[in-house]
Each structure stands twice: as C-alpha cells, then as structure tokens.
Amino acid sequence: MKTKLQSSKIASTFTSEVIERSKQNVFECYQCGKCSAGCPVTQDMDVMPNQVIRYVQLGMEDMALSCKTIWMCVSCETCATRCPREVELPEVMDTLRAMSIARETETEFEVVPFLKDSLQRVFKGIRVALAMDAENDSKVFIKTFLETVRRHGRAYEAGLISGFNLNAGYLVRKMLKGPIMLIKQKIQFLPKKLKNAKKVKEIFDAVEDLEKTRL
C-alpha cells in the first residue's frame, strides 16, 4: 500500500489534538503489534489497529478518519489490556470516531439530495434485505441510539431498531426477530416517559454547545 508522507503533516495539529482529547500519548507506541494480534475483528478491518496509531503518529488525518477500522473496533479492550506501553487504544479510537462524526455534521442539509438519497436507500434496502448482511453502519446506529436517548431519556429499543433500519436503508434487519420478541413481551411499543426527560435533553444540548458538534 503506497502512502505519501509529508513532513508538514508529521506531528501536526491533528496528532496533538488526538493526544489531547484521548489523553493517550500515541508516541509511546513502538508498533509491537500486540494489539493487532489480540484484536478479535482484524479480519473485517482495512488497516490494523497498530497502523491506525501509526497514522496518528504521522499526522495522517484523512487516512485515520476515513478507514473502516475505527468503525469495526467494538471497544472490547483486549488491546488496552495487553499493550506493554499502556496506550489505551480504545480511547484513541473513540477520539477518532468523535472527530469523524463531527466532520460529517458540517455538511448542510438540502431537500433534493435528501430525496435522491432516500430513493437510493430504498433500493439499497431491498438489495440488502435479500443479502441479510452488509457494510458497517455504526455511525447510523450511534446517531439513532443517541437520538432516542435525547428524546425519551432512555434508549427506546423499538425506535432504535426501526430508526436504524430506516436511516441505514435496511428493510428488515433484525425485524424478523420482532414477532418472537413481542410474544415474549421483550419489546415495548411505546417509550417510557421520564419525569426528568428535560434534564437529559439539556445535557445533550449543553454537550453540543461545549463541543461545537451535533450528536
């Protein structure tokens, strides 16, 4: 894999921002690869976990924020447990994920692209519903989950699953489990109302203000 390094990018503001936000000194990492050796999802990643740290060390912001790896990391903490330099890789991953989400929310919302986008998603949904398996949609999941928490104060599972499917363009993912979950009464149709739901909304608003982002 050919990569172009630029001295202006090495140890750039990206690197120091990641170090500051994650509270992890990525320069401690000496690329032993123990993290990648223990990671249970490497076969689904495009770059290895230790390579992501290398990207950060070298200030390669685009590579770090656009790789599939940061979304395939499930924070199982196996790497952090084993790292001989005590680098908390999941904290770095979380920082990169947050930065990636923040990047996205900078784009404006327009009606026509939205309609086109929706149609594309419907077709994708049909294709995917038949294949029953597709690319990682962590970002959609994260946003949908947080939206239900913001609105109701608690994660509202029925809303999460249907919202996820709608936003990610799937028709029936996990919805086939719906009947059995209903029969066993393990799904609530309506969200429970918290007395303190407003407080949760306030927390979300305040966090968005402080971090200049939209969750």
Added chain:
Amino acid sequence: MKYAYYPGCSLETTSQEFARSFEVVFNRLELHLEEIEDWCCCGSTPAHMASKLLAVALPTQNMLWAQDRSLDIVAPCAACFSALKMAQYTLDNDTAIRKQVSELLGREPRITVRIRHALDPTVNDVGLEELKKQVKIPLKELGVASYYGCLLNRPPKVKQFEDPENPVLLDRLVEAIGAEPVDWTHKSICCGALFSLVSPGVAERMSNEILRQARKAGAKAIVVACPLCHINLDLAQSDIEKRYGESYGIPVFYFSQILGVALGIDLEELSLHKNIVPPWDVLRPFIGKEEYEKWSG
C-alpha cells in the same frame, strides 16, 4: 445491606429475564435494592463513541443520586456498569472533563461510592460458603461454560475487578451451585457486542466461535452476565446455526437465573420462559416432571 440499583434501559425490555431473576435472587439473599429515582440512560457504547463529555455526563447524573445517599451502586448490565465505572475513573483523573461536567450538572461531580457489577455483591457480599449452604437443588453434573464477556474486567486499570485474561468468579459460582464449570478457551473473548445490529455477520462469526468452543469443552449451557452477550448467544443462536450449518441448542442463562434455580426459586419468577433457546431439557433433571411438562409443553 442496601444498594442503589441502576437497572439500565435494556433490563426493562430485551433483558427483562435478567432484571426479574436478579431482583428476586438478590432479595432471597437478603440484600436490598433501592432503584435510583428517575434514572436516565447511561449512554452505553454509542455515547463514548460520539462524545467523551456525554459519556461522562449521563452516568454522573445517575451516580449523584446514589452519592447523596452514600449508597454503593449495583448495575446488572455490563455496559451500564462499564459506563458508570469509566465515568467515575475519568472524573477522578481528568480535571478538564470534571470541570465541564461540573458546569453542565450545576454541582461538583464527586463520586466516591463504589460502582459494582451485579455479580460482585451477589457472590462476594454473600460469600461462596453461604451460597453453597442456601442451595436447595444442586445442579449436579451439569457442564456450564462461564462466559464473562469484555466489560466486567477490562480494562483492568478501570474495572479493578478480576484478572482480565482469566477471571474465575462465575466459575466459582457455578461450582457453588453444584454444577461443573468447564475449562474452555473463550471465557472473555468478545461476542461482537453492538455488531448484533450493525454488522450481524461479524457478530454471528464471533458468537459462533464461543458456542463452538463451549460445546467442545463439554458444556451443556452457557452462563452470562451481560444483556448484549445474551442477545448475541441466545436470540441470535438460530441465525448462527443457519449461517454455519450447526445445531447447538445450548441454553444461555443469566447468572441470576441459574443461581435462582439452584436456590429453589419459583421458575416463573426467574423468567426462564423468556429465554429464546429453551432451557427445559437441560433443566429437566433438576426441576421435576411436572414443571418440565408445564413449561416445555
């Protein structure tokens, strides 16, 4: 002994069996739970993936209630336990976040009460000897694979519970109730967690390995301590079987369910009928013909 109880969102819905069985078992062991008033979501995995500040603020909102009453917090859900414990650790070690949370919540977020996963007080505050004494139905010769998942013990700096590579508490519990804890490879290897919804193929692959290794080690059942692990191993078991052409039929119990059976608690209260993979064949030698026929029929 009294504890502040933080059930978490999934215990109200998809893992009710955990909530019901845990509450009734805890009560039987004469430990008392006081539910945190009007608790809100801890943020779980999505919060820490989107914003560190959110991931600390949401749990803190809940922990303050317990702090004000000097009650240790008990959380059955491993993800909630992890979120709360991580938030406490961050507040103690990150002055910048601590200051931001202080502004957000309008008070100094000082959390000194203990944050504990439900398994901890159930076994450690009662004691294995005492638990053994209270067992009415020893689950003799039942091979059980103890599956710890990721969040109970990792990262060790934060969780400070058991050895992250080789935890043993669930195994000791399985022994105490008369069953046989199997020696197996996948005690705390990730089940796939949120991939259950986001990348089912990946989660199924990871969970298939767990089921396969449990069976290989001679287990007839798996015991878990986390709602998402339960979903990946129980709800998704038929999908895994289809994908890999396997036939497992391995019931997945919450530790409180299997403990409850051994303590002689009424099966209805343990919500065993809400488990997806039917546990009745495995439990048959211990629950008697009548109960078996009532539930499996």
